[in-house]
């Protein structure tokens with residue numbers, strides 16, 4: 001059973017908006033949030049994605065101008081809600097891009113759930129998709145991964161996983177049952193921003209542009225049929241309006 005849902009602020013990155021809106025908005029710089037989700041659950045503490053790690057980002061992605069304060073480091077975000085990394089029992093990874101799995105190394109006690117296809121592509125990416133993956137973020141000795149295959153209804157009570165490949169090959173969208181909103185759909189780069197949603201624009205970073213479009217439509221339809229809410233992965237305006245840190249959703 002889901003008790004609380006916290007959004008944890010992991011800092012921000014910046015790049016040309018056309019990375020989110022394929023072939024559109026070229027030359028417009030866009031600073032966007034990176035965040036992850038903590039779920040207090042009767043089966044144990046669950047984290048969805050682990051944000052980016054400043055050291056790794058400065059080493060490989062300095063061109064994205066990372067800004068992460070000490071408070072925005074994931075350990076400190078967890079501390080703010082009274083949790084330590086060792087308390088986290090399960091980590092669900094939407095995909096293995098560096099800004100979604102950058103702090104995996106701090107969760108020594110956790111079991112990590114990722115789609116098998118995603119893991120394969122992370123290790124051997126095609127050249128055009130290699131930019132998003134940073135091996136040292138996910139290939140950490142001692143981490144316990146469990147590979148999953150396809151959609152999972154109620155993987156944990158009240159949390160389902162919906163496959164939505166395209167942005168990356170094995171992307172999965174966690175869908176959380178909430179009392180306040182019905183379904184919370186953690187879209188995880190399938191859509192990226194509200195602008196993508198409104199104009200049905202495919203993201204500029206993708207493994208397969210057609211699949212990326214189809215998955216975007218799939219997730220939009222899921223939102224419509226369930227009357228749920230979309231939590232945008234990287235929308236700065238949307239992020240400024242959500243509850244974060246100690247404030248939580250139920």
Ligand SMILES: [Zn+2]
Pocket residue numbers: 095097100132167168188189
């Ligand atoms: Zn991504």
